[in-house]
Amino acid sequence: MRRTIFIIPALALLGILCMHMPAYAQETLSVQVKEGELRATPSFLGKIVARVAYGDRVVSMGSRGAWKKVSVREGRLQGWMHASALTTKRIALKAGQTSVRTGATQDELALAGKGFNEQVEAAFRKENRNLDYTWINRMEAFKVPPELMNTFLVQGSVVPPPEGGKP
Amino acid sequence: MKKPLWIKGTIMLAMLSLAACANVQTATTLATAVGEQAGVLSHAEVESIRKSTVAVARSLEDFTPEQEYYIGRSVGAVVLSKYPAYTNAQGNQYLNMLGQTLAAASDTPQIFGGYHFIVLDSNDINAFATPSGLVFVTRGLIRCCPTEDALAAVLAHEISHVQLRHGMQSIEKARMTEALTVLATEGAKTLGSPEVAQLTQTFSGAISDIAKSMINNGYSRSFEYQADKVAVVLLQRVGYNPRGLIDMLTVMEKKLKPGGFDFAKTHPAPRDRIAEIQGDNLSFTPVATPKIRQERFLKAVGNI
Numbered sequence: 450m451r452r453t454i455f456i457i458p459a460l461a462l463l464g465i466l467c468m469h470m471p472a473y474a475q476e477t478l479s480v481q482v483k484e485g486e487l488r489a490t491p492s493f494l495g496k497i498v499a500r501v502a503y504g505d506r507v508v509s510m511g512s513r514g515a516w517k518k519v520s521v522r523e524g525r526l527q528g529w530m531h532a533s534a535l536t537t538k539r540i541a542l543k544a545g546q547t548s549v550r551t552g553a554t555q556d557e558l559a560l561a562g563k564g565f566n567e568q569v570e571a572a573f574r575k576e577n578r579n580l581d582y583t584w585i586n587r588m589e590a591f592k593v594p595p596e597l598m599n600t601f602l603v604q605g606s607v608v609p610p611p612e613g614g615k616p
Numbered sequence: 617m618k619k620p621l622w623i624k625g626t627i628m629l630a631m632l633s634l635a636a637c638a639n640v641q642t643a644t645t646l647a648t649a650v651g652e653q654a655g656v657l658s659h660a661e662v663e664s665i666r667k668s669t670v671a672v673a674r675s676l677e678d679f680t681p682e683q684e685y686y687i688g689r690s691v692g693a694v695v696l697s698k699y700p701a702y703t704n705a706q707g708n709q710y711l712n713m714l715g716q717t718l719a720a721a722s723d724t725p726q727i728f729g730g731y732h733f734i735v736l737d738s739n740d741i742n743a744f745a746t747p748s749g750l751v752f753v754t755r756g757l758i759r760c761c762p763t764e765d766a767l768a769a770v771l772a773h774e775i776s777h778v779q780l781r782h783g784m785q786s787i788e789k790a791r792m793t794e795a796l797t798v799l800a801t802e803g804a805k806t807l808g809s810p811e812v813a814q815l816t817q818t819f820s821g822a823i824s825d826i827a828k829s830m831i832n833n834g835y836s837r838s839f840e841y842q843a844d845k846v847a848v849v850l851l852q853r854v855g856y857n858p859r860g861l862i863d864m865l866t867v868m869e870k871k872l873k874p875g876g877f878d879f880a881k882t883h884p885a886p887r888d889r890i891a892e893i894q895g896d897n898l899s900f901t902p903v904a905t906p907k908i909r910q911e912r913f914l915k916a917v918g919n920i
Contacts, residue, residue, distance in 0.1 A: 534726035565683040572816040580693040584701040588732040598717040605909040609855035
């Protein structure tokens with residue numbers, strides 16, 4: 450019972466603290482895609498205002514649906530990113546490297562860049578010389594810009610319902 | 617000892633406000649909400665998909681998007697060792713236009729390396745999606761599609777497998793633990809060659825786990841039904857007629873050869889999938905494809 454007495458106020462305090470935080474408390478997030486874009490509006494059709502890379506940190510300032518308004522470079526640039534491109538975990542990057550190496554704690558994307566990476570793929574390919582990655586690399590180059598996606602839908606008279614979402 | 621009501625109340629309130637602070641899983645919430653609104657999914661189904669997505673995200677959270685990307689590349693290479701790529705630029709371009717448009721409207725539009733699609737040069741009726749978003753569809757399966765809406769259904773089903781992380785779930789538990797142990801003990805060091813060798817072995821095992829499940833044995837029936845349901849939601853969201861999925865399955869039912877090593881082996885029978893989709897008391901209106909949509913579909917893949 451004595452323990453309960455301590456736990457309750459503690460929980461209640463935490464709860465109250467949380468309730469009193471502004472609805473859009475600033476939160477620092479990490480980019481978890483290879484190439485991320487900040488857009489002028491919360492839509493893939495929005496103009497790209499800045500580009501970010503895997504592991505870059507952004508400050509979230511608000512959200513609309515599945516989109517988050519974020520700022521980068523000490524607040525100098527702002528734009529919208531889809532929530533699926535972001536994670537609350539920290540991705541520790543070694544300066545000048547695209548893969549992660551150092552200083553991962555449990556809260557961070559712990560295995561960041563270590564683990565299955567380019568190096569491991571190279572070793573795997575050495576053992577599996579029958580596997581051909583030519584078309585894998587070619588596939589990765591197939592990229593359709595959002596503007597073309599929109600044109601594709603419009604030209605095909607593909608009309609989303611009111612709650613639907615174009616790219 | 618019975619706790620007074622106010623204590624319970626305070627605990628509940630505190631827990632609730634804490635939950636509101638926590639970073640809530642956004643993935644699938646939107647799709648499932650739309651599905652529920654549209655009457656595609658029952659409330660219970662919505663809840664079960666949501667719960668399993670959250671649970672999966674937790675159990676797999678130690679694999680970074682970058683790692684999934686490398687796993688996906690090699691699984692893709694294994695797929696291409698079974699079926700060659702169909703080097704038809706027009707067909708592949710169209711497939712990417714349609715597929716990437718659908719993926720952009722999914723709950724996970726942004727994945728590490730993005731979604732990419734390709735036609736496989738085979739008469740088998742088959743399709744695969746790697747955890748990293750590489751999607752492969754055979755010419756045989758495209759021939760089961762009478763309309764763009766039907767082909768959109770095929771791609772939406774594959775995108776759903778990626779979103780629901782079905783591929784990653786085929787990795788054996790023991791193998792995951794093994795990989796995570798190596799990585800955890802490795803700490804802040806850079807990988808040395810013994811670690812690389814050990815990781816490569818685990819990597820190789822993970823690739824074969826996924827390939828075995830995806831190519832040879834198929835996922836569980838429930839994974840397939842789940843992918844169909846999420847696909848229906850995605851189609852509706854973009855504006856395609858979800859009836860396209862049933863049209864495609866109806867043709868497939870006629871074309872599948874018993875004993876084949878394609879969907880005949882790895883997927884529930886098309887008629888069962890149709891029954892499962894319609895089991896939600898859905899009334900699908902027939903696909904009324906505008907002329908211009910049908911023309912571009914036939915132009916791109918009509919002779920495939």
